[in-house]
Structure formats: C-alpha cells, structure tokens
Amino acid sequence: MKKKLKFAIVGTGSRGIGCFGQLLGQRDDVKIVALCDVNPVRVKAAAEILKISPHLYTSMDDMAAKETLDAVIITTPDCEHFPCAMKALKNGWNVLIDKPLATNAKDGKALIKEAKKSGKALMIGFNLRHSPVLKYLKKIIDDGVLGRVFIAENREFYGGGRTYMSRWNRFFSKTGGLWIHKASHDFDIFNWLLGFPKPLRVSSFAAVNVLDKDHLPFKKRPGVKPGPDCNHCPYQDECRDRYLLSKEELKLWGDEAAAADGYVKNTCMYLSKKDNHDNGLAMVEYEGGIKVSLFETFICNKSDRIYTIAGDKAVAEVSLENRTVTVTPRWSGNVTTTVVEIPEGGHGGADPGLVDTFCRVVRGEEKSTSTAEHGLLATALGQAAEISRREHRMVEMSEVL
Numbered sequence: 001m002k003k004k005l006k007f008a009i010v011g012t013g014s015r016g017i018g019c020f021g022q023l024l025g026q027r028d029d030v031k032i033v034a035l036c037d038v039n040p041v042r043v044k045a046a047a048e049i050l051k052i053s054p055h056l057y058t059s060m061d062d063m064a065a066k067e068t069l070d071a072v073i074i075t076t077p078d079c080e081h082f083p084c085a086m087k088a089l090k091n092g093w094n095v096l097i098d099k100p101l102a103t104n105a106k107d108g109k110a111l112i113k114e115a116k117k118s119g120k121a122l123m124i125g126f127n128l129r130h131s132p133v134l135k136y137l138k139k140i141i142d143d144g145v146l147g148r149v150f151i152a153e154n155r156e157f158y159g160g161g162r163t164y165m166s167r168w169n170r171f172f173s174k175t176g177g178l179w180i181h182k183a184s185h186d187f188d189i190f191n192w193l194l195g196f197p198k199p200l201r202v203s204s205f206a207a208v209n210v211l212d213k214d215h216l217p218f219k220k221r222p223g224v225k226p227g228p229d230c231n232h233c234p235y236q237d238e239c240r241d242r243y244l245l246s247k248e249e250l251k252l253w254g255d256e257a258a259a260a261d262g263y264v265k266n267t268c269m270y271l272s273k274k275d276n277h278d279n280g281l282a283m284v285e286y287e288g289g290i291k292v293s294l295f296e297t298f299i300c301n302k303s304d305r306i307y308t309i310a311g312d313k314a315v316a317e318v319s320l321e322n323r324t325v326t327v328t329p330r331w332s333g334n335v336t337t338t339v340v341e342i343p344e345g346g347h348g349g350a351d352p353g354l355v356d357t358f359c360r361v362v363r364g365e366e367k368s369t370s371t372a373e374h375g376l377l378a379t380a381l382g383q384a385a386e387i388s389r390r391e392h393r394m395v396e397m398s399e400v401l
C-alpha cells in the first residue's frame with residue numbers, strides 16, 4: 001500500500017471541488033488534508049459537499065503554519081495564481097495550477113524561476129492534453145499520417161456567456177483577458193499538437209457583440225428593472241439565458257457566501273460591466289511558416305471544439321463532441337473516420353487523466369508533461385492576442401517573451 005499523499009486545495013469553487021475535490025476524494029493514495037478559500041462560508045460548504053473533514057483555512061499563511069503537505073492544487077481566480085503558487089513553492093510544496101499559469105508572461109517567468117529554486121513540480125492543468133480524442137489526433141500527427149503540417153484551425157463553440165460574462169472572468173484585471181483565461185488551453189493544444197514550434201507573431205480581433213444591455217433576450221416592462229442576478233431577477237421566467245443556482249450551488253454562492261466577499265456567480269450577463277470579449281478570432285504564425293487560427297464564440301447552444309489540421313499528406317478534421325477524427329489523404333479517396341472511445345469524467349474524460357498524472361508527478365514516478373514552460377508559452381500567446389485586440393495591431397512574440 002502506497003503512503004497517502006497529503007494534498008490541499010486552494011480555492012474551493014467550481015473547479016476546486018467539482019473537479020479536483022471529487023476526483024481526489026475517490027483515490028485511496030491521496031488524502032485532502034486541508035481546504036483553503038478566502039471565503040469562510042464557501043470553504044465550509046465545500047467540505048460538506050465533498051463529505052470530508054479536512055482542516056479549513058481562509059489564508060494560505062495560516063495553512064502553511066500548520067500543515068505539512070506534499071502538494072497543493074490552486075483553483076483560485078487567475079489573478080491569484082501568481083501569489084498563491086509563489087507561497088506554495090516557497091513552502092516546498094509541489095503545485096498544480098489549473099490553467100492558466102498566470103495572467104501575464106512576467107509573472108509566469110517568476111514562477112518558473114521559483115519552481116527551479118525549490119526543486120518542486122509546477123504543473124499546469126491543461127486537461128485537454130488528456131482528451132482521448134486529442135491524444136489520438138496527436139498520435140496520427142506524430143506518426144506522420146498528415147505529413148508536414150503547415151496550417152491548423154480550431155473553432156470553439158461554447159455557450160459560456162453564463163461563465164464568462166457573469167462573474168470574475170469578465171474582467172481583464174482578474175484574468176489578463178479571455179485569450180489567456182480561456183484560450184490558454186487552445187494555444188497549448190496547438191503548441192503540443194505541432195511539436196512546440198516557436199511562435200513568432202499573433203493578431204486577433206475580439207469584442208462584446210451580443211452579451212450587453214442592448215441585446216436583452218426579453219422585453220422590459222415599464223418600471224420593472226431586470227437583474228441584478230438571475231436568482232433575484234423579475235424576468236427569470238422569460239429570460240432564455242437565466243442561470244438559476246441549484247440548492248448545492250446556493251451553499252457556495254448564495255446570499256450568505258456573497259455577504260462575505262461580494263462574489264455573485266450569476267450576475268446578469270447582459271447588464272454586467274465587463275471588459276473581456278464574448279467572441280473572437282486569433283491567429284498565430286510560427287516558425288517554418290506554420291499558421292493557426294482560433295475562433296471562439298460564447299453565444300451559442302452548442303459545445304464543441306472542431307479542428308482542421310492540414311499537412312502535405314492528408315487533412316484531419318476533428319470534433320471533440322462527436323469524438324470523430326476524419327482523415328482525408330491528399331492523393332487517395334481512402335477517407336477514414338475514427339470514433340474515439342472516451343472514459344467517464346469531466347471535459348470528455350480528460351480531467352481524471354490530469355489528476356492521475358499529477359499524483360504520479362508528486363510521487364516522482366513521472367515528469368510533468370504540461371510544464372510551467374508550456375504554461376508560459378500559452379500565457380504569452382494569450383497576452384500577445386490580448387494586446388493585439390486592444391491595440392489593433394499584430395504583436396511580435398518578442399514583445400511579451
């Protein structure tokens with residue numbers, strides 16, 4: 001029987017408990033010995049929901065004074081990744097930061113420096129790397145089925161307005177922009193699929209075109225103000241985008257928790273103040289003439305990432321949702337479509353793979369594959385895309401890295 005690893009989760013919101021808390025709780029080689037969240041109501045509710053009795057903290061400093069840990073999982077808002085991961089590394093803990101590494105490349109570099117000094121693992125929660133469909137795609141690229149890849153595209157459809165325009169994710173100050181917060185996944189997947197060619201320059205366009213006060217999906221009645229959040233909104237019956245918190249979510253984000261820190265999870269996504277985008281396009285040119293484009297919309301009733309990867313021997317077309325990889329060879333009509341088997345688990349079976357890998361990394365059984373250096377590259381690409389969209393110009397990677 002292996003010695004149980006002692007883990008703590010910092011940030012006990014959606015990912016902290018819905019992914020890591022649940023998955024770690026199912027393992028017999030790990031014990032969650034501590035939960036830490038700045039919100040005392042949420043950290044207590046998290047332990048109740050996970051049905052565990054760890055030590056509860058509202059400050060990492062207090063946790064560090066009392067706990068001896070093997071590893072910490074950081075699932076706070078992105079702007080807290082840097083200070084929390086710094087503290088964890090300085091305490092000699094292995095760290096997994098759910099993506100992104102940081103909200104800018106400068107902080108990312110400082111974290112890498114600290115990780116090297118500490119000798120501890122600093123891994124990034126790039127769970128898409130564990131998607132069986134994308135692993136299959138990576139294998140056929142590595143096996144040369146597509147030949148030399150020179151152009152790739154990913155179109156992401158995600159009805160994510162409720163996530164990205166209703167809470168902290170809607171602010172640049174909390175995320176460094178959605179090209180980092182959201183798209184660091186996707187930039188990382190391009191980097192990984194293509195074998196980490198050097199990115200040279202980035203351009204992007206992105207805006208809020210739909211999720212604003214001028215596009216409310218219902219007719220306002222005279223004197224009846226909508227909002228401020230779905231649970232309190234007088235239009236909740238007629239709004240097709242309402243997001244009512246469940247009984248369990250109310251324990252984490254209801255009035256009692258909100259009174260402690262003002263965090264409302266379902267602020268009206270149309271009326272909310274925001275400076276991140278609800279749709280956008282980004283393009284990257286890599287060395288060797290490789291080009292990629294990323295399309296994302298958070299205004300749809302569909303969830304998929306649809307990839308096209310073209311090489312000089314074949315083109316692959318992939319749907320994560322349908323789990324299909326279709327390969328059309330350049331000079332034969334032998335088109336094949338493979339439906340990839342996926343196991344249970346969040347993000348198309350990817351989350352359990354991520355957690356499993358981190359546990360083995362902490363045990364020293366393997367080296368992390370989604371390294372902080374990869375996290376830095378994805379963050380820097382997102383930062384360049386963010387500068388591009390704001391300044392309406394192409395951004396050289398040398399400006400951010």
Ligand SMILES: NC(=O)c1ccc[n+]([C@@H]2O[C@H](COP(=O)([O-])OP(=O)(O)OC[C@H]3O[C@@H](n4cnc5c(N)ncnc54)[C@H](O)[C@@H]3O)[C@@H](O)[C@H]2O)c1
Nearest residue numbers: 011012013014015016037038039075076077078080098099
């Ligand atoms: N890999 C993925 O697929 C994926 C998916 C969603 C979110 N994420 C990432 O996970 C992270 C968390 O996102 P979420 O949706 O769970 O957020 P959330 O808002 O649901 O939870 C964040 C929690 O952190 C707490 N917190 C804030 N500052 C803190 C601090 N300094 N110390 C301790 N706790 C603190 C908040 O009170 C909150 O409970 C984000 O970085 C996000 O980018 C990754």
